[in-house]
């Protein structure tokens with residue numbers, strides 16, 4: 001047994017607390033697990049806490065397999081129908097769905113990102129521009145800012161700084177706004193101009209020269 005927070009083994013047992021978990025039903029019968037959960041006092045944190053249990057998340061009154069069942073049924077049934085079928089509240093089913101969405105779509109961690117690309121998307125007159133930051137290693141969108149130019153990226157630079165990520169290279173078009181934003185915020189990163197923009201510029205200059 002360890003302290004659930006600092007993982008220290010320097011702990012003293014401080015009694016058990018019986019917790020009840022809802023788990024996957026057998027046929028139509030609801031099944032509960034009553035488990036005495038060990039409480040430990042950590043000498044490092046100087047706090048008394050329950051040890052981690054393998055089959056349920058902290059503070060949850062259902063097992064992970066019950067959670068999975070709810071999510072699987074939710075793909076085919078309404079919240080109301082899942083709740084009625086399993087004999088639980090609408091709020092519980094909704095809560096499980098919400099936690100799952102949060103887990104899957106939370107803000108991506110930036111700490112390990114090394115190569116990014118900045119680009120803008122024009123959505124037409126009404127919606128204007130969006131500025132997109134891509135993680136080039138995974139091809140994932142890691143930031144979307146409203147508008148274009150340096151201002152749209154301000155929240156991104158803040159998040160990046162907080163994450164402690166070390167960006168090696170940034171690919172952008174050759175717009176001076178992005179170039180100076182990159183220089184100001186991640187001065188150590190190498191600026192990379194993508195092939196398309198270089199060839200485009202090259203062609204424009206050649207056309208000019210020829211005409």
Ligand SMILES: [Zn+2]
Pocket residue numbers: 003004005006007008042043044045046
């Ligand atoms: Zn501890």
